[in-house]
Structure formats: C-alpha cells, structure tokens
Amino acid sequence: MDVVCINIGWNFCSEQGPQRNSHTSLIWRDKLFILGGYDSKGITSNALTFNLGQRIWNKIPMKGADHKTNPARYAHKTAIIEREVYVFGGYVEEQGWLNDLCKISLDTHVRNVNKIG
Numbered sequence: 503m504d505v506v507c508i509n510i511g512w513n514f515c516s517e518q519g520p521q522r523n524s525h526t527s528l529i530w531r532d533k534l535f536i537l538g539g540y541d542s543k544g545i546t547s548n549a550l551t552f553n554l555g556q557r558i559w560n561k562i563p564m565k566g567a568d569h570k571t572n573p574a575r576y577a578h579k580t581a582i583i584e585r586e587v588y589v590f591g592g593y594v595e596e597q598g599w600l601n602d603l604c605k606i607s608l609d610t611h612v613r614n615v616n617k618i619g
Contacts, residue, residue, distance in 0.1 A: 519559060520550060524576035528587065529554075530608060535562075537589060539576045545595065547574035549606070564606070566613035572604055573597065585609055 525539025534552040539545075549562040566572075578592025578600075589604040605614045 526580040528582050530582050545574040562611055564611050564613055572613055572615045
C-alpha cells in the first residue's frame, strides 16, 4: 500500500479574527460560520462569518427568537441541511444542558427554536 503525504503548510487568513472556544463552525458556500461559544466577554449567542474569498469577518444580525427563547450557549452541535443551520442543545449557565433545536435560515437569518421532549 502506498501512502502519499502532501505538505501544504499553514497560512494566516486574518489577523483580526475573534477569539472563541466551545463554539461550532461550519462552511457554506464561500463563508465560514462561527456560532456561539465563549468570547472575551463570556458566553455568546452571536454568529459570525468569515468570507473565505474576501478574507473579511462580519457579525450576522439575527432576527426572531430572543435571548430567553434562544440563550447564549456553548458545547452545542450544528449541521447545515439545504439552506438552514440547525443548532442542537448546548450548555447555558442559568439553565444547564439544553434539549432544544434552533433553526437559522441562511437566507433571512431568522431563528426559530423548538423544545424537544
């Protein structure tokens, strides 16, 4: 069996990117999406994109569910299905582990939250 190794190296795309941990990230079309997690101020519910072609960071203005129905979370899971991002569960300091499913339209940035169980 042959093994081929290709060393492509690492290149910095942006020096101004946000610092995050316990977030999720997804790629859709030419954008990298960063959802939730911890930033320098604590747990966040915001969403960011990094345009891979233009190398520009943007905050996505979300519509729909408010902080009470869609709290800031970390350690959640995400998936893209067609033109929607699904965010499942995660941890919230005030509530503990969540059992909800949040749907975010990639076209309109509207959030809808459904409780499970």
